């Protein structure tokens with residue numbers, strides 16, 4: 001269980017704590033950082049904290065003993081918005097070469113080798129942290145969208161080497177390596193969401209109105225990207241007019257060409273903007289799921 005903010009103040013500098021700091025623009029680095037946190041907990045790490053870089057005070061970095069950085073790339077080799085303040089702090093000239101002495105760290109970057117400035121923020125961060133006197137636990141890992149398995153193609157082996165190294169050099173920080181590496185062990189961590197069932201006659205008032213705007217708002221509130229990045233842009237309903245698979249049938253990679261039409265022509269965009277697509281379910285799959293799980297189709301399920 002991650003400690004509260006107050007407890008982490010006290011525990012900073014504790015050699016039994018692993019801090020995972022991430023910077024993400026559209027959610028991938030956050031997912032990867034959460035996976036790092038989950039695996040560390042499974043490996044018996046006594047205290048793990050996963051934080052977005054903007055919620056960590058960089059002046060406290062020297063007090064940490066073990067830090068994993070997970071950072072993505074945006075724009076043309078730029079750091080995500082949530083890394084900018086942290087990075088500016090680290091670039092200060094008055095920080096000495098011993099500033100991070102005693103800190104052990106590892107960097108995992110997320111990028112796309114199709115871009116010229118491939119994984120620049122992760123590469124620069126790794127160099128700077130090292131230059132400030134910290135010690136690498138393992139060499140940096142670089143996730144690439146071009147890999148057939150996406151960034152996880154590099155994350156899987158990198159994490160394995162990170163856990164092996166920590167278990168060897170600091171067994172009290174990661175005492176149960178086999179809980180992570182044994183494919184036959186299926187240990188579930190603590191649940192991250194709470195699921196509540198309501199029968200159709202005890203539905204809370206605000207769930208009764210199936211207002212599409214409300215549904216969109218609630219779906220958006222569950223999107224990891226938007227937790228990081230809400231610019232208040234209004235959602236639009238678009239029609240998909242083309243959906244073509246570009247990769248060969250039978251290939252593991254499913255890359256598609258989509259064309260979306262905006263009947264209202266109300267959207268304006270510029271190069272580099274990211275489109276967030278909210279999922280909806282196939283009604284026949286939903287019916288099959290309800291039947292399979294023996295659920296009341298009129299009941300409401302709240303996930304929060």
Ligand SMILES: Cc1cc2nc3c(=O)[nH]c(=O)nc-3n(C[C@H](O)[C@H](O)[C@H](O)COP(=O)(O)O)c2cc1C
Pocket residue numbers: 023024025026027028029030072073074075076077078080110111112113115116117118119120145151272273274
């Ligand atoms: C608008 C945009 C710009 C990007 N620019 C770069 C880049 O310059 N270099 C790079 O290596 N990857 C680049 N990427 C790839 C992302 O870093 C990669 O998809 C990553 O998984 C995104 O992680 P995030 O969701 O945590 O932000 C870019 C992606 C987008 C959408």
